[in-house]
Amino acid sequence: MRCIKTLALATALISGFASAHIISNGQTVPSATVEKYGELTLNGDSVGYQTWNSSNLTGKVRIIQAIAGRSSSKEMNAPLVEAIKAADFSNDTYQTTTIINQDDAIWGTGGFVKSSAEDSKKEFSWSSIVLDESGAVAKAWRLQEESSAIVVIDPQGVVRFVKEGALTDTEVTQVIDLVNKLMQ
Template sequence: MMLRRFIAIILLGCPFFVSAHNFVYGQSVPRVNITDRGELLFDDSDFSYKRWDSTELAGKVRVIQYIAGRTSAKKKNSMLITAVKDAEFPEDRFQPTTIVNTDDAIPGSGFFVRGKIEKNKRHYPWAQFIVDSDGLARKAWGLPEESSTIIVLDKNGHVQWAKDGSLSPEEVNHVINLLGQLIEQDK
């Protein structure tokens, strides 16, 4: 009898383990307005930041990577990032967006994390990089700490696919195919 109750409690808790976010497919991500740091801009050789609001995500097909400011989180979905680069999607209809939660970094490493973000912006100026110094999006979107979350948005900014944690090779292929389909629909 006790075992049955235990199993019932475990099974009731399973939905919380399956979905570690609060995204609703077909809708925009919950609104976030990042005023401390925000979007990293690169003009000639100068870096600057501007406020960023998640309502700005509409307009292009996107893959968003929301990651903790830790090397371990960055590595979780490096296979997808490589696949996105290799796909060479058209920049006029597609933009990768990386949001780094520097509030979820190893203490004292924030300066180094921002340096890595600036290096990536220099190498990929067409990509969008957001610094979330206070972890606002993690909180608003119900994401776990120390993790990497992938979100695919259509050009209207609506969620088409999302997963927290490492993607399998099959999931990477699915995301690349989905992005291709969404970009084709945008012609």
């Protein structure tokens, strides 16, 4: 019986480590490409899609929000989104990049996730929004299911902050302060 409990504990610990993200401060994000659907583009009022690659995350300070295609994941870091809006960062030196994992949506809601992403692109045209139908980014970065990851990168694409799950009020302030510092 003791052997079974030990084995169960070891399995739980190993699976916990296996699901931990592999994004590290001081490094670039792991390489990832989204071919279906990809980054949303606007042409007038029409939304299109183009292949997106993580190697294009340079040139500006960015907050990357990688979220499951679920409203609960979107709401997880709503206070950060409000803080970003309030900060009114310059579009010349800052960009938000939202990566939506459509593969991690509640069954039958994929169409809603897609239309919601398209509506967001129309409302926030300056933001980079990536719709990831197959979860390529979540797999490459080993992100938790049904969650949200926040990553701050500098203009060279180097990670300066990373956390999965909801940010505390202190962490929201830390992220906004870090972005302001990196834009100087």
